[in-house]
Amino acid sequence: MATLQPELKANGRISFGSLLGLAVGLLVLVAAVGFGLHVLQAIPSSEWWRQGPSLTNLVRLYLVEWPASWHGGDWGVWNFLRPGRGAVPVITAILSWTIVIFGFMLPMVTYQIYALRKILGFMQARVGPTQVGPLGLLQTPCDVLKLLTKEDVIPTKADRWVFFAAPFMVLVPASMAYLVIPFGNQKIVDGAVRYSLVCGDLNIGVLYLSAISSVAVIGIISAGWASNNKYSLLGAMRSAAQLVTYEVPLSLALLAPVVWAGTLNLSQFAADQGSVWGWYCWPNLLTIPIFVVSALAELGHTPFDLAEAESELVAGYNVEYSGMKFAMFFLAEFSNAFILSAVAVTLLFGGWQSPFPESWGPLGWDAGIFGMFWFFAKTLAMIFGLFWVRATLPRMRIDQLMGLGWKFMIPLGLANLLLVAVLRVLVG
Protein backbone atom coordinates (compact mmCIF):
# COMPACT_ATOMS: atom_id res chain seq x y z
CA MET A 1 0.00 0.00 0.00
CA ALA A 2 1.34 3.42 -0.94
CA THR A 3 2.07 5.70 1.96
CA LEU A 4 -0.21 8.68 2.42
CA GLN A 5 2.63 10.94 3.55
CA PRO A 6 3.80 13.37 0.86
CA GLU A 7 7.45 12.56 0.29
CA LEU A 8 10.20 15.00 -0.43
CA LYS A 9 12.30 12.22 -1.86
CA ALA A 10 10.69 10.03 -4.45
CA ASN A 11 12.83 7.02 -5.40
CA GLY A 12 15.60 8.30 -3.17
CA ARG A 13 16.07 11.52 -5.17
CA ILE A 14 14.77 15.00 -4.48
CA SER A 15 12.02 15.48 -7.06
CA PHE A 16 11.49 18.63 -9.09
CA GLY A 17 7.81 18.88 -8.08
CA SER A 18 8.54 18.95 -4.36
CA LEU A 19 11.20 21.67 -4.83
CA LEU A 20 8.71 23.75 -6.81
CA GLY A 21 6.14 23.30 -4.05
CA LEU A 22 8.69 24.34 -1.44
CA ALA A 23 9.58 27.49 -3.43
CA VAL A 24 5.93 28.49 -3.90
CA GLY A 25 5.26 27.87 -0.19
CA LEU A 26 8.23 30.07 0.82
CA LEU A 27 7.07 32.86 -1.50
CA VAL A 28 3.55 32.74 -0.04
CA LEU A 29 5.01 32.80 3.49
CA VAL A 30 7.20 35.85 2.71
CA ALA A 31 4.27 37.65 1.10
CA ALA A 32 2.02 36.87 4.07
CA VAL A 33 4.60 38.13 6.59
CA GLY A 34 5.18 41.27 4.50
CA PHE A 35 1.47 41.95 4.24
CA GLY A 36 1.01 41.32 7.97
CA LEU A 37 3.82 43.76 8.85
CA HIS A 38 2.38 46.33 6.45
CA VAL A 39 -1.04 46.04 8.13
CA LEU A 40 0.55 46.18 11.61
CA GLN A 41 2.49 49.38 10.94
CA ALA A 42 -0.60 51.00 9.42
CA ILE A 43 -2.78 50.27 12.48
CA PRO A 44 -1.73 53.13 14.81
CA SER A 45 -2.55 55.77 12.19
CA SER A 46 -5.79 54.13 11.05
CA GLU A 47 -9.35 55.29 11.55
CA TRP A 48 -10.00 52.03 13.40
CA TRP A 49 -7.36 52.77 16.04
CA ARG A 50 -8.68 56.31 16.42
CA GLN A 51 -12.31 55.25 16.89
CA GLY A 52 -11.44 52.43 19.24
CA PRO A 53 -9.88 49.09 18.24
CA SER A 54 -12.85 46.78 18.75
CA LEU A 55 -14.27 44.04 16.56
CA THR A 56 -17.51 45.92 15.91
CA ASN A 57 -15.60 49.01 14.76
CA LEU A 58 -13.37 46.91 12.49
CA VAL A 59 -16.39 45.27 10.90
CA ARG A 60 -18.32 48.52 10.58
CA LEU A 61 -15.45 50.50 9.02
CA TYR A 62 -13.97 47.94 6.63
CA LEU A 63 -16.76 45.46 5.89
CA VAL A 64 -19.81 47.72 5.86
CA GLU A 65 -19.03 51.44 5.44
CA TRP A 66 -16.01 51.15 3.14
CA PRO A 67 -17.66 48.79 0.60
CA ALA A 68 -20.78 50.97 0.74
CA SER A 69 -18.70 53.95 -0.41
CA TRP A 70 -17.36 52.17 -3.53
CA HIS A 71 -18.15 53.91 -6.81
CA GLY A 72 -19.01 57.03 -4.85
CA GLY A 73 -21.79 55.18 -3.08
CA ASP A 74 -23.60 54.39 -6.32
CA TRP A 75 -23.80 50.70 -7.19
CA GLY A 76 -26.05 51.05 -10.23
CA VAL A 77 -28.47 48.11 -10.49
CA TRP A 78 -27.06 46.65 -7.25
CA ASN A 79 -28.10 49.70 -5.20
CA PHE A 80 -30.78 47.70 -3.41
CA LEU A 81 -27.96 45.71 -1.78
CA ARG A 82 -26.18 48.80 -0.48
CA PRO A 83 -26.66 49.21 3.29
CA GLY A 84 -28.71 52.29 4.02
CA ARG A 85 -27.93 54.50 6.98
CA GLY A 86 -30.26 52.62 9.35
CA ALA A 87 -29.02 49.21 8.21
CA VAL A 88 -25.33 49.81 9.01
CA PRO A 89 -25.54 48.97 12.74
CA VAL A 90 -27.71 45.91 11.98
CA ILE A 91 -25.32 44.55 9.33
CA THR A 92 -22.33 45.34 11.57
CA ALA A 93 -23.93 43.46 14.46
CA ILE A 94 -24.73 40.42 12.32
CA LEU A 95 -21.26 40.29 10.72
CA SER A 96 -19.37 40.69 14.00
CA TRP A 97 -21.66 38.12 15.61
CA THR A 98 -20.76 35.69 12.81
CA ILE A 99 -17.07 36.31 13.44
CA VAL A 100 -17.57 35.77 17.19
CA ILE A 101 -19.39 32.47 16.54
CA PHE A 102 -16.74 31.01 14.24
CA GLY A 103 -13.67 32.66 15.74
CA PHE A 104 -14.55 32.38 19.41
CA MET A 105 -17.48 30.10 20.20
CA LEU A 106 -16.28 27.02 18.31
CA PRO A 107 -12.69 26.99 19.71
CA MET A 108 -13.97 27.98 23.16
CA VAL A 109 -16.47 25.12 23.28
CA THR A 110 -13.84 22.68 22.00
CA TYR A 111 -11.51 23.53 24.86
CA GLN A 112 -14.35 23.71 27.36
CA ILE A 113 -14.91 20.01 26.67
CA TYR A 114 -11.19 19.36 27.19
CA ALA A 115 -11.30 21.35 30.46
CA LEU A 116 -14.35 19.39 31.61
CA ARG A 117 -12.62 16.08 30.96
CA LYS A 118 -9.43 17.20 32.72
CA ILE A 119 -11.33 18.64 35.72
CA LEU A 120 -13.59 15.61 36.06
CA GLY A 121 -10.52 13.41 35.77
CA PHE A 122 -8.68 15.34 38.48
CA MET A 123 -11.67 15.24 40.83
CA GLN A 124 -12.24 11.54 40.27
CA ALA A 125 -8.53 10.67 40.68
CA ARG A 126 -8.04 9.95 36.97
CA VAL A 127 -5.89 11.80 34.46
CA GLY A 128 -8.28 12.63 31.62
CA PRO A 129 -7.04 12.85 28.00
CA THR A 130 -3.23 12.60 27.75
CA GLN A 131 -2.38 10.89 24.48
CA VAL A 132 -3.19 13.23 21.58
CA GLY A 133 -0.73 16.14 21.59
CA PRO A 134 1.06 17.51 24.66
CA LEU A 135 -1.12 16.98 27.77
CA GLY A 136 -3.81 15.68 25.44
CA LEU A 137 -4.44 19.22 24.21
CA LEU A 138 -5.25 18.07 20.68
CA GLN A 139 -7.79 15.47 21.85
CA THR A 140 -10.93 17.60 21.42
CA PRO A 141 -9.96 19.21 18.09
CA CYS A 142 -9.36 15.68 16.79
CA ASP A 143 -12.74 14.59 18.17
CA VAL A 144 -14.36 17.48 16.33
CA LEU A 145 -12.60 16.50 13.09
CA LYS A 146 -13.72 12.92 13.62
CA LEU A 147 -17.34 14.01 14.08
CA LEU A 148 -17.12 16.23 11.00
CA THR A 149 -15.93 13.41 8.78
CA LYS A 150 -18.16 10.71 10.21
CA GLU A 151 -20.97 9.19 8.20
CA ASP A 152 -24.23 11.02 8.74
CA VAL A 153 -26.77 8.32 9.55
CA ILE A 154 -30.49 9.02 9.24
CA PRO A 155 -32.66 6.16 10.54
CA THR A 156 -34.86 4.69 7.78
CA LYS A 157 -38.09 5.34 9.62
CA ALA A 158 -37.14 8.79 10.90
CA ASP A 159 -39.00 11.90 9.81
CA ARG A 160 -36.23 13.18 7.53
CA TRP A 161 -37.01 16.90 7.51
CA VAL A 162 -37.68 17.31 11.22
CA PHE A 163 -34.68 15.06 11.99
CA PHE A 164 -32.53 17.35 9.86
CA ALA A 165 -33.92 20.61 11.25
CA ALA A 166 -33.89 19.74 14.96
CA PRO A 167 -30.12 20.24 15.61
CA PHE A 168 -30.36 23.68 13.99
CA MET A 169 -33.35 24.57 16.18
CA VAL A 170 -31.16 23.84 19.20
CA LEU A 171 -27.83 25.29 18.03
CA VAL A 172 -29.09 28.51 16.44
CA PRO A 173 -30.74 29.88 19.63
CA ALA A 174 -27.69 28.82 21.63
CA SER A 175 -25.39 30.79 19.33
CA MET A 176 -27.74 33.78 18.97
CA ALA A 177 -27.22 34.58 22.65
CA TYR A 178 -23.66 35.75 21.86
CA LEU A 179 -25.15 38.81 20.16
CA VAL A 180 -25.81 40.63 23.43
CA ILE A 181 -22.98 39.46 25.71
CA PRO A 182 -20.75 42.43 26.63
CA PHE A 183 -17.23 40.97 26.50
CA GLY A 184 -15.60 44.17 27.67
CA ASN A 185 -15.74 47.86 28.44
CA GLN A 186 -17.39 50.38 26.14
CA LYS A 187 -16.19 53.87 25.42
CA ILE A 188 -18.67 56.68 24.97
CA VAL A 189 -17.49 59.63 22.89
CA ASP A 190 -19.76 62.66 22.50
CA GLY A 191 -22.76 60.77 23.91
CA ALA A 192 -22.52 57.96 21.33
CA VAL A 193 -21.08 54.49 21.93
CA ARG A 194 -18.00 54.50 19.70
CA TYR A 195 -16.13 51.52 20.96
CA SER A 196 -17.94 48.57 22.30
CA LEU A 197 -17.15 44.92 22.85
CA VAL A 198 -20.70 43.74 22.37
CA CYS A 199 -21.89 42.70 18.88
CA GLY A 200 -25.42 44.07 19.10
CA ASP A 201 -26.21 46.37 21.98
CA LEU A 202 -29.91 45.49 22.32
CA ASN A 203 -32.05 47.47 24.74
CA ILE A 204 -34.12 44.37 25.51
CA GLY A 205 -31.04 42.21 26.21
CA VAL A 206 -32.35 40.11 29.09
CA LEU A 207 -35.76 39.58 27.46
CA TYR A 208 -34.00 38.67 24.20
CA LEU A 209 -31.91 36.07 26.02
CA SER A 210 -34.85 34.35 27.68
CA ALA A 211 -36.96 34.54 24.51
CA ILE A 212 -34.19 33.02 22.37
CA SER A 213 -33.33 30.26 24.82
CA SER A 214 -36.97 29.22 25.17
CA VAL A 215 -37.04 28.27 21.47
CA ALA A 216 -34.50 25.46 21.93
CA VAL A 217 -37.07 23.24 23.70
CA ILE A 218 -38.95 22.88 20.41
CA GLY A 219 -35.78 21.57 18.78
CA ILE A 220 -35.28 19.01 21.55
CA ILE A 221 -38.86 17.69 21.33
CA SER A 222 -38.55 17.57 17.52
CA ALA A 223 -35.27 15.65 17.74
CA GLY A 224 -36.76 13.08 20.11
CA TRP A 225 -39.92 12.64 18.09
CA ALA A 226 -38.32 12.60 14.63
CA SER A 227 -35.81 9.89 15.57
CA ASN A 228 -38.66 7.37 15.85
CA ASN A 229 -37.00 5.69 18.81
CA LYS A 230 -38.69 5.16 22.16
CA TYR A 231 -35.59 6.07 24.17
CA SER A 232 -35.07 9.32 22.34
CA LEU A 233 -38.77 10.18 22.70
CA LEU A 234 -38.68 9.46 26.44
CA GLY A 235 -35.49 11.49 26.74
CA ALA A 236 -37.06 14.34 24.83
CA MET A 237 -40.16 14.35 27.05
CA ARG A 238 -37.99 14.37 30.16
CA SER A 239 -35.85 17.15 28.72
CA ALA A 240 -38.85 19.21 27.74
CA ALA A 241 -40.49 18.83 31.17
CA GLN A 242 -37.23 19.72 32.88
CA LEU A 243 -36.45 22.71 30.65
CA VAL A 244 -39.98 24.12 30.85
CA THR A 245 -40.08 23.69 34.64
CA TYR A 246 -36.73 25.30 35.37
CA GLU A 247 -37.18 28.11 32.86
CA VAL A 248 -39.59 29.68 35.36
CA PRO A 249 -37.19 29.94 38.35
CA LEU A 250 -34.40 30.92 35.94
CA SER A 251 -36.51 33.77 34.57
CA LEU A 252 -37.44 34.80 38.11
CA ALA A 253 -33.74 34.78 39.01
CA LEU A 254 -33.01 36.94 35.94
CA LEU A 255 -35.82 39.33 36.88
CA ALA A 256 -34.47 40.09 40.37
CA PRO A 257 -31.31 41.91 39.13
CA VAL A 258 -33.43 43.53 36.41
CA VAL A 259 -35.75 44.95 39.09
CA TRP A 260 -32.71 46.10 41.05
CA ALA A 261 -30.97 47.73 38.07
CA GLY A 262 -34.03 49.07 36.24
CA THR A 263 -32.68 48.14 32.82
CA LEU A 264 -32.80 45.23 30.38
CA ASN A 265 -29.63 46.20 28.55
CA LEU A 266 -26.68 43.96 29.40
CA SER A 267 -23.94 46.52 28.65
CA GLN A 268 -25.80 48.95 30.88
CA PHE A 269 -25.80 46.30 33.62
CA ALA A 270 -22.04 45.87 33.40
CA ALA A 271 -21.38 49.62 33.19
CA ASP A 272 -23.60 50.45 36.19
CA GLN A 273 -21.96 48.11 38.66
CA GLY A 274 -18.82 50.16 39.41
CA SER A 275 -16.73 49.04 42.37
CA VAL A 276 -16.98 45.63 43.96
CA TRP A 277 -19.42 46.78 46.65
CA GLY A 278 -21.73 48.10 43.96
CA TRP A 279 -22.06 44.73 42.24
CA TYR A 280 -25.62 43.47 42.12
CA CYS A 281 -24.71 40.21 43.85
CA TRP A 282 -25.01 41.87 47.28
CA PRO A 283 -28.74 42.68 47.23
CA ASN A 284 -29.22 39.46 45.24
CA LEU A 285 -27.55 37.01 47.60
CA LEU A 286 -30.58 34.70 47.40
CA THR A 287 -30.72 35.06 43.61
CA ILE A 288 -27.32 33.40 43.20
CA PRO A 289 -28.31 29.90 44.46
CA ILE A 290 -31.63 30.07 42.57
CA PHE A 291 -29.79 31.02 39.40
CA VAL A 292 -27.14 28.32 39.81
CA VAL A 293 -29.62 25.50 40.53
CA SER A 294 -31.89 26.51 37.64
CA ALA A 295 -28.88 26.90 35.34
CA LEU A 296 -27.68 23.39 36.23
CA ALA A 297 -31.15 22.06 35.45
CA GLU A 298 -31.37 24.00 32.17
CA LEU A 299 -27.98 22.66 31.12
CA GLY A 300 -28.84 19.10 32.13
CA HIS A 301 -25.70 18.86 34.25
CA THR A 302 -25.24 16.03 36.64
CA PRO A 303 -27.59 16.37 39.57
CA PHE A 304 -30.24 16.96 36.89
CA ASP A 305 -28.97 14.92 33.93
CA LEU A 306 -32.06 12.71 33.84
CA ALA A 307 -32.63 13.44 30.19
CA GLU A 308 -29.49 11.53 29.26
CA ALA A 309 -29.44 9.04 32.14
CA GLU A 310 -27.17 6.51 30.43
CA SER A 311 -28.32 3.55 32.49
CA GLU A 312 -32.00 4.20 31.79
CA LEU A 313 -32.29 5.96 28.45
CA VAL A 314 -29.07 5.13 26.55
CA ALA A 315 -28.33 8.82 25.90
CA GLY A 316 -31.55 10.85 25.81
CA TYR A 317 -33.14 12.68 22.90
CA ASN A 318 -30.00 12.47 20.74
CA VAL A 319 -29.53 8.67 20.67
CA GLU A 320 -30.09 8.37 16.94
CA TYR A 321 -27.88 11.30 16.03
CA SER A 322 -24.35 10.85 14.79
CA GLY A 323 -21.59 12.84 13.16
CA MET A 324 -22.00 16.57 12.80
CA LYS A 325 -25.64 16.66 13.92
CA PHE A 326 -24.70 15.03 17.21
CA ALA A 327 -21.84 17.52 17.51
CA MET A 328 -24.35 20.35 17.11
CA PHE A 329 -26.35 19.21 20.16
CA PHE A 330 -23.12 18.84 22.10
CA LEU A 331 -21.94 22.26 20.98
CA ALA A 332 -25.23 23.85 22.02
CA GLU A 333 -24.99 22.31 25.48
CA PHE A 334 -21.48 23.60 26.16
CA SER A 335 -22.21 26.93 24.53
CA ASN A 336 -25.18 27.30 26.90
CA ALA A 337 -22.88 26.62 29.85
CA PHE A 338 -20.74 29.56 28.73
CA ILE A 339 -23.73 31.80 28.04
CA LEU A 340 -25.40 31.15 31.40
CA SER A 341 -22.10 31.79 33.22
CA ALA A 342 -21.51 34.96 31.20
CA VAL A 343 -25.05 36.18 31.94
CA ALA A 344 -24.64 35.48 35.66
CA VAL A 345 -21.34 37.37 35.64
CA THR A 346 -22.83 40.31 33.74
CA LEU A 347 -26.02 40.57 35.81
CA LEU A 348 -24.63 39.84 39.27
CA PHE A 349 -20.84 39.97 39.36
CA GLY A 350 -19.96 43.20 37.60
CA GLY A 351 -19.36 41.93 34.04
CA TRP A 352 -16.02 43.28 32.85
CA GLN A 353 -15.46 45.41 36.00
CA SER A 354 -12.29 44.75 37.95
CA PRO A 355 -12.92 43.61 41.54
CA PHE A 356 -10.10 45.88 42.75
CA PRO A 357 -10.25 49.66 43.22
CA GLU A 358 -8.61 51.85 40.58
CA SER A 359 -5.99 53.00 43.07
CA TRP A 360 -4.42 49.53 42.98
CA GLY A 361 -2.81 50.25 39.62
CA PRO A 362 -2.87 47.60 36.87
CA LEU A 363 -5.06 45.29 39.01
CA GLY A 364 -7.81 47.89 38.96
CA TRP A 365 -7.71 48.52 35.18
CA ASP A 366 -10.76 47.43 33.24
CA ALA A 367 -10.51 49.28 29.92
CA GLY A 368 -10.39 47.32 26.67
CA ILE A 369 -8.40 44.12 26.95
CA PHE A 370 -8.18 44.36 30.78
CA GLY A 371 -11.98 44.38 30.96
CA MET A 372 -12.03 41.32 28.71
CA PHE A 373 -9.57 39.66 31.09
CA TRP A 374 -11.84 40.19 34.10
CA PHE A 375 -14.93 39.12 32.16
CA PHE A 376 -13.33 35.86 31.07
CA ALA A 377 -11.71 35.24 34.46
CA LYS A 378 -15.09 35.49 36.21
CA THR A 379 -16.94 33.53 33.53
CA LEU A 380 -14.39 30.71 33.53
CA ALA A 381 -14.51 30.59 37.35
CA MET A 382 -18.30 30.25 37.10
CA ILE A 383 -17.98 27.45 34.49
CA PHE A 384 -15.47 25.72 36.77
CA GLY A 385 -18.07 25.88 39.56
CA LEU A 386 -20.65 24.23 37.29
CA PHE A 387 -18.17 21.46 36.41
CA TRP A 388 -17.34 21.02 40.08
CA VAL A 389 -20.99 20.38 40.93
CA ARG A 390 -21.13 18.01 37.99
CA ALA A 391 -18.23 15.99 39.38
CA THR A 392 -19.62 15.88 42.91
CA LEU A 393 -23.33 15.18 43.09
CA PRO A 394 -25.33 12.05 42.24
CA ARG A 395 -28.34 12.15 39.90
CA MET A 396 -31.82 12.97 41.22
CA ARG A 397 -34.98 11.04 40.39
CA ILE A 398 -37.41 12.59 37.89
CA ASP A 399 -40.19 13.11 40.48
CA GLN A 400 -37.71 14.68 42.92
CA LEU A 401 -36.56 17.00 40.15
CA MET A 402 -40.07 18.12 39.22
CA GLY A 403 -41.06 18.45 42.88
CA LEU A 404 -38.00 20.57 43.61
CA GLY A 405 -38.79 22.76 40.61
CA TRP A 406 -42.48 23.42 41.19
CA LYS A 407 -42.77 23.22 44.96
CA PHE A 408 -39.51 24.82 46.06
CA MET A 409 -37.65 26.75 43.36
CA ILE A 410 -40.61 28.69 41.94
CA PRO A 411 -41.99 29.87 45.33
CA LEU A 412 -38.45 30.72 46.40
CA GLY A 413 -37.90 32.65 43.16
CA LEU A 414 -41.13 34.62 43.69
CA ALA A 415 -40.22 35.38 47.32
CA ASN A 416 -36.74 36.48 46.23
CA LEU A 417 -38.21 38.76 43.55
CA LEU A 418 -40.45 40.35 46.19
CA LEU A 419 -37.51 40.70 48.57
CA VAL A 420 -35.32 42.41 45.97
CA ALA A 421 -38.19 44.72 44.95
CA VAL A 422 -38.78 45.71 48.59
CA LEU A 423 -35.03 46.28 49.08
CA ARG A 424 -34.99 48.41 45.95
CA VAL A 425 -37.83 50.58 47.28
CA LEU A 426 -36.17 50.86 50.72
CA VAL A 427 -32.75 51.78 49.30
CA GLY A 428 -34.36 54.16 46.82
Added chain:
Amino acid sequence: MAGHGPGPVFWLLAAVLIASALGVVTLRNMVHSALCLAVTLLMAGGLYLNMGADLLAGFQVLIYVGAVVTLVLVAIMLIAKIADRDLSQTQARGGWAAAVSIIVWLLLSWVLAHGTWTPNAALTEGGADAARQAKALSLALLDPYLLPFEVASLLLLVALMGAVVLAQHTALAERSDIKAALKEGEQRDA
Protein backbone atom coordinates in the same frame (compact mmCIF):
# COMPACT_ATOMS: atom_id res chain seq x y z
CA MET B 1 -34.95 50.78 10.18
CA ALA B 2 -38.43 51.95 9.27
CA GLY B 3 -38.59 53.89 6.01
CA HIS B 4 -41.78 54.93 4.26
CA GLY B 5 -44.00 52.05 3.26
CA PRO B 6 -43.14 48.40 3.70
CA GLY B 7 -39.58 47.56 2.70
CA PRO B 8 -38.11 44.30 1.36
CA VAL B 9 -37.74 42.93 4.90
CA PHE B 10 -41.49 43.23 5.42
CA TRP B 11 -42.29 41.39 2.20
CA LEU B 12 -39.82 38.62 3.03
CA LEU B 13 -41.27 38.15 6.52
CA ALA B 14 -44.84 38.33 5.23
CA ALA B 15 -44.15 35.76 2.49
CA VAL B 16 -42.64 33.26 4.93
CA LEU B 17 -45.44 33.96 7.43
CA ILE B 18 -48.19 33.23 4.89
CA ALA B 19 -46.41 30.15 3.53
CA SER B 20 -45.95 28.66 7.00
CA ALA B 21 -49.49 29.61 8.04
CA LEU B 22 -50.75 27.69 4.99
CA GLY B 23 -48.52 24.85 6.13
CA VAL B 24 -50.23 24.83 9.54
CA VAL B 25 -53.64 24.15 8.01
CA THR B 26 -52.72 21.99 5.04
CA LEU B 27 -50.04 19.64 6.35
CA ARG B 28 -51.39 16.26 7.37
CA ASN B 29 -48.95 15.56 10.19
CA MET B 30 -49.76 17.33 13.46
CA VAL B 31 -46.12 17.75 14.51
CA HIS B 32 -45.32 19.36 11.15
CA SER B 33 -48.28 21.69 11.63
CA ALA B 34 -47.06 22.65 15.10
CA LEU B 35 -43.55 23.38 13.78
CA CYS B 36 -45.05 25.50 10.99
CA LEU B 37 -47.01 27.35 13.67
CA ALA B 38 -43.72 28.09 15.43
CA VAL B 39 -42.32 29.58 12.21
CA THR B 40 -45.50 31.64 11.71
CA LEU B 41 -45.32 33.11 15.21
CA LEU B 42 -41.59 33.75 14.85
CA MET B 43 -42.25 35.69 11.64
CA ALA B 44 -44.96 37.71 13.41
CA GLY B 45 -42.29 38.58 15.98
CA GLY B 46 -40.04 39.62 13.09
CA LEU B 47 -42.80 41.92 11.80
CA TYR B 48 -43.02 43.61 15.21
CA LEU B 49 -39.24 44.02 15.21
CA ASN B 50 -39.40 45.51 11.73
CA MET B 51 -41.89 48.08 13.03
CA GLY B 52 -39.60 49.06 15.91
CA ALA B 53 -41.63 47.31 18.62
CA ASP B 54 -38.65 45.45 20.10
CA LEU B 55 -40.33 44.70 23.42
CA LEU B 56 -43.43 43.24 21.79
CA ALA B 57 -41.24 41.09 19.52
CA GLY B 58 -39.38 39.74 22.54
CA PHE B 59 -42.59 38.82 24.32
CA GLN B 60 -44.05 37.34 21.14
CA VAL B 61 -41.12 34.93 20.82
CA LEU B 62 -40.94 34.20 24.56
CA ILE B 63 -44.65 33.49 25.06
CA TYR B 64 -45.91 32.20 21.72
CA VAL B 65 -42.92 30.37 20.29
CA GLY B 66 -41.25 29.41 23.57
CA ALA B 67 -44.31 28.53 25.63
CA VAL B 68 -47.41 28.00 23.48
CA VAL B 69 -45.82 25.94 20.70
CA THR B 70 -43.91 23.87 23.27
CA LEU B 71 -47.18 23.23 25.07
CA VAL B 72 -48.87 22.28 21.78
CA LEU B 73 -46.07 19.82 21.00
CA VAL B 74 -46.18 18.28 24.48
CA ALA B 75 -49.98 18.02 24.23
CA ILE B 76 -49.66 16.24 20.87
CA MET B 77 -47.21 13.78 22.42
CA LEU B 78 -49.57 13.16 25.33
CA ILE B 79 -52.93 12.77 23.57
CA ALA B 80 -51.99 10.91 20.41
CA LYS B 81 -50.67 7.42 20.24
CA ILE B 82 -47.07 8.51 20.02
CA ALA B 83 -45.98 5.23 18.56
CA ASP B 84 -48.18 6.11 15.59
CA ARG B 85 -45.91 7.81 13.05
CA ASP B 86 -48.62 9.61 11.16
CA LEU B 87 -50.30 11.65 13.91
CA SER B 88 -52.62 12.70 11.12
CA GLN B 89 -55.20 15.43 11.20
CA THR B 90 -58.19 15.77 8.92
CA GLN B 91 -59.52 18.69 6.93
CA ALA B 92 -63.10 17.42 7.08
CA ARG B 93 -64.46 20.80 8.12
CA GLY B 94 -62.14 22.83 5.90
CA GLY B 95 -65.05 24.64 4.24
CA TRP B 96 -66.43 25.93 7.53
CA ALA B 97 -62.97 26.93 8.69
CA ALA B 98 -62.36 28.83 5.46
CA ALA B 99 -65.71 30.62 5.78
CA VAL B 100 -65.04 31.66 9.39
CA SER B 101 -61.50 32.78 8.52
CA ILE B 102 -62.72 34.91 5.60
CA ILE B 103 -65.41 36.54 7.77
CA VAL B 104 -62.88 37.33 10.52
CA TRP B 105 -60.46 38.65 7.93
CA LEU B 106 -63.12 40.92 6.39
CA LEU B 107 -64.17 42.19 9.83
CA LEU B 108 -60.59 42.92 10.85
CA SER B 109 -59.78 44.64 7.55
CA TRP B 110 -62.91 46.77 7.88
CA VAL B 111 -62.07 47.76 11.44
CA LEU B 112 -58.44 48.48 10.57
CA ALA B 113 -59.41 50.56 7.56
CA HIS B 114 -62.24 52.54 9.16
CA GLY B 115 -61.24 52.78 12.79
CA THR B 116 -59.63 55.90 14.16
CA TRP B 117 -56.28 55.12 15.67
CA THR B 118 -54.62 57.35 18.20
CA PRO B 119 -51.20 56.00 19.08
CA ASN B 120 -50.35 55.92 22.77
CA ALA B 121 -48.10 58.96 23.15
CA ALA B 122 -46.07 57.36 25.94
CA LEU B 123 -45.22 54.40 23.69
CA THR B 124 -44.37 56.26 20.49
CA GLU B 125 -42.58 59.30 21.91
CA GLY B 126 -39.09 57.82 22.19
CA GLY B 127 -39.25 55.97 18.86
CA ALA B 128 -37.92 52.45 19.15
CA ASP B 129 -36.43 52.94 22.61
CA ALA B 130 -37.20 49.63 24.27
CA ALA B 131 -36.43 50.86 27.78
CA ARG B 132 -39.05 53.58 27.45
CA GLN B 133 -41.49 51.13 25.85
CA ALA B 134 -41.05 48.71 28.74
CA LYS B 135 -41.75 51.41 31.32
CA ALA B 136 -44.76 52.82 29.45
CA LEU B 137 -46.20 49.36 28.89
CA SER B 138 -45.82 48.35 32.53
CA LEU B 139 -47.41 51.58 33.74
CA ALA B 140 -50.28 51.14 31.28
CA LEU B 141 -50.87 47.56 32.46
CA LEU B 142 -50.89 48.47 36.14
CA ASP B 143 -52.76 51.78 35.93
CA PRO B 144 -55.48 52.36 33.28
CA TYR B 145 -55.72 48.74 32.11
CA LEU B 146 -55.48 47.04 35.49
CA LEU B 147 -58.99 45.60 35.38
CA PRO B 148 -58.77 43.98 31.90
CA PHE B 149 -55.35 42.66 32.88
CA GLU B 150 -56.74 41.02 36.02
CA VAL B 151 -59.75 39.68 34.14
CA ALA B 152 -57.36 37.98 31.71
CA SER B 153 -55.53 36.33 34.60
CA LEU B 154 -58.88 35.26 36.09
CA LEU B 155 -59.67 33.56 32.77
CA LEU B 156 -56.38 31.68 32.96
CA LEU B 157 -57.15 30.67 36.55
CA VAL B 158 -60.54 29.30 35.49
CA ALA B 159 -58.87 27.32 32.69
CA LEU B 160 -56.37 25.94 35.19
CA MET B 161 -59.10 24.88 37.61
CA GLY B 162 -61.06 23.31 34.78
CA ALA B 163 -58.02 21.27 33.80
CA VAL B 164 -57.57 20.13 37.41
CA VAL B 165 -61.25 19.12 37.66
CA LEU B 166 -61.09 17.16 34.39
CA ALA B 167 -57.87 15.40 35.41
CA GLN B 168 -59.24 14.66 38.89
CA HIS B 169 -62.40 13.22 37.37
CA THR B 170 -60.49 10.75 35.19
CA ALA B 171 -58.14 9.88 38.02
CA LEU B 172 -61.07 9.17 40.38
CA ALA B 173 -62.85 7.12 37.74
CA GLU B 174 -59.72 5.08 37.16
CA ARG B 175 -59.27 4.56 40.86
CA SER B 176 -62.87 3.37 41.31
CA ASP B 177 -62.39 1.03 38.35
CA ILE B 178 -59.33 -0.42 40.00
CA LYS B 179 -61.16 -0.76 43.33
CA ALA B 180 -64.06 -2.52 41.63
CA ALA B 181 -61.67 -4.87 39.84
CA LEU B 182 -59.85 -5.62 43.08
CA LYS B 183 -63.11 -6.32 44.92
CA GLU B 184 -64.23 -8.60 42.09
CA GLY B 185 -60.92 -10.47 42.29
CA GLU B 186 -61.23 -10.85 46.06
CA GLN B 187 -64.75 -12.23 45.74
CA ARG B 188 -63.63 -14.65 43.08
CA ASP B 189 -60.71 -15.83 45.22
CA ALA B 190 -63.04 -16.26 48.16
